[in-house]
Amino acid sequence: MKATHASEGECQVYCVDGAHVAEVQSAMPGEEAFEQVAEEFSALSDPTRLKILFALSERELCVCDLAQLLGRSMPATSQQLQRLRRMGLVRFRMSGKLAIYRLESPLARLLVREALERRAKDGR
Numbered sequence: 001m002k003a004t005h006a007s008e009g010e011c012q013v014y015c016v017d018g019a020h021v022a023e024v025q026s027a028m029p030g031e032e033a034f035e036q037v038a039e040e041f042s043a044l045s046d047p048t049r050l051k052i053l054f055a056l057s058e059r060e061l062c063v064c065d066l067a068q069l070l071g072r073s074m075p076a077t078s079q080q081l082q083r084l085r086r087m088g089l090v091r092f093r094m095s096g097k098l099a100i101y102r103l104e105s106p107l108a109r110l111l112v113r114e115a116l117e118r119r120a121k122d123g124r
Contacts, residue, residue: 037107039087044111048072048080053112056090056103063099 043049048070055061055069067077081101084090089105103109 040089040105040107041111043084043087043089043108044115046080049084050112052077052080052084053089053103053108054116056101057109057112060100060102062095063101066101 043053051070052066055066061069063074063078063081066081067074070077081090081092085092089103089108090101091104092099092101094100
C-alpha cells in the first residue's frame with residue numbers, strides 16, 4: 001500500500017481489491033451500451049425535450065398538439081422531435097396528414113416520471 005495525499009472523499013491509501021474490480025468488470029456492458037444510454041440521458045438535459053417526453057408518456061400526440069402544448073412553433077417542435085427520433089426515444093405514424101408521435105423508450109418514460117414525481121414530493 002502506498003500512502004497518498006487525499007482530499008475529502010478520496011482513499012488515503014492506494015489499495016485495489018482485484019476480486020471486486022474483476023467482478024464489476026465482468027458485469028460491465030460494452031462501450032457502445034454506455035454511449036447509447038448517455039445519448040438517451042442527454043435528451044433529458046433539455047427542458048423542451050423533457051416536456052415532450054412527459055407529454056408523450058401521457059398519450060400519443062401530433063406535432064400540432066405538441067407545438068401548442070409547448071408554446072413553440074411547429075418547426076421548432078419538429079426539430080426537437082427529430083432529435084428524439086434519432087435517439088430512438090419516440091416514433092411517429094401518419095394519420096392522414098397528421099404525424100402522430102408516441103414515446104418508444106420505456107427507460108425515458110421511467111426516468112421522466114420518477115424525476116418529476118420526486119420533485120413534486122420534495123415540493124420543488
